[in-house]
Amino acid sequence: MIAIVGPTASGKSALAMRAAERLGGEIVSADSRQVYRRMDIGTAKPTIGERARVPHHLIDVADPGERYDVLRYQRDGQAALASIRSRGHVTLVVGGTGLYIRALLDGLDLASLPHDPAVRARLESEDPATLHERLRAIDPDAATRVDPRNARRLVRYLEVATIAGGPVPRVRGAPIPALRIGLRPPREALIAAIEQRVRAMVDAGVLDETRALVARGVDPRLPSMSAHGYVHWAAHLRGEIDLETAVALTSRDVRAYSRRQMTWFRRDPAIRWFDPTATDPLEDIVEAAA
């Protein structure tokens, strides 16, 4: 198994495509927004043609109107891995969503953590200022791991602690052995690539795509609609900002995101890094797969 990781627009997909075609492999996407249907251009999914040439998994598996999350990703991903293995094909996990990659490859036992929408809803309605205090009372160790002001994370920890009636279990299985390739272009090159990608989205019709999503009445608060750009494209469609501004804001969001992605990948010592503007890791991948 091969994993190709890196920030947005670093060239992961293209590399994965070449590797998959060369090896007769299949691609498993680790991207939290490409799972949604009807969000093709804005999430920079592989094209129909590419998907016809190489089997892709975990793309278009959810409706924009529903919530997809790590646990579902982990289950779907493990199923995909198993089916590819049964076919005897090489698996290429490709992505940018650090948590998803970790859930799939590092053996996190997410399913063992309890979940109860009612408990969560109750916690969310409470004063966030008291949440950290309460977590510290139940699980001092977990309390040190969450920022006191991060209400969303606090709620989740408390949700588990409340249901479990004690400290949050911290279970971790064995990582799946895989060659991990990281793509890290020079920052300036990445920034240029990001802007270029955003402009290409406009040319490809993100505005129409956004119009269609808005017309379907997809709730703007859903995770799907937090995919980069859509709020700005929508604002432009409403006449609130001009197109250049929408492009600039979207590029900015993606830039900031790419930095956060890197903090996730940088701390994985198993990743072998390449500057794709200088070196092509394809042969290393082919060799490792052989």
Next chain:
RNA sequence: GGCGACGUAGCCAAGUGGUAAGGCAGAGGUCUGCAAAACCUUCAUCGCGGGUUCGAUUCCCGCCGUCGCCU
């Protein structure tokens, strides 16, 4: 040439006679069911020179620059 206003971090911008809010951008980081999310940290001695003062970014003078109006 005259009159007026302004000159605070890369950008926008508040402010005070006692050593400078905030926002954006930038950089670094956290992360076990929303993760393209949520959150944290970090980043200036206030155009230049002189004066008044215990002390000036804040007051006064000059210079430079920008903008506006006038001739």
